[in-house]
Amino acid sequence: MPREYRFYVYMLQSSSRRAVYIGMTNNLRQRVFDHKTHRHEGFTDQYNAVRLVYWERYDDVHKAIAREKQLKRWRREKKLWLIARFNPGWKNLAADWFDNVPAALLDPPHALFEAKASEGPPQGPSTCPRIRSERRSG
Secondary structure, eight states: OOOOOOEEEEEEEETTSOOEEEEEESOHHHHHHHHHTTOSOSHHHHHTEEEEEEEEEESOHHHHHHHHHHHHHSOHHHHHHHHHHHOTTOOOTTTTTTTTSOHHHHSOHHHHHHHHHTTOOOSSSOOOHHHHHHHHHO
16 A cells, blocks of 8 residues: 655744744644754744744645745735635644643753753763864864
8 A cells, every 4th residue: 555645835933923934844743843942943943933823735745845835935915814814813723732742842952052051061072963073173
């Protein structure tokens, strides 16, 4: 039996409601978790765009990619119209997805680092690849 694939085009909104991010994934729950925990640096991390306000599902990756590109070309007003039509209350559609996840895992990594930084520098060699490479090159 062939495996069934699902692809999602989604929009995230910042808490200030100024920034809207459009992305595509094959695992919406995991991707929203990655954005929520600021796992990757970039637009959503910088603008704290972690509220899922819109999504569409596709069975074909090419259609999903084409739709993502189409939405990214739209003017802001048209994107906001689409979100309002799909989600009139502008609710976070993933609000209860992570209720059972420990709060420490939902904190942005830089917040955890800042808390640990106040305890003083770590002892011994760093296990962080970025810090190791910076030490070698610098």
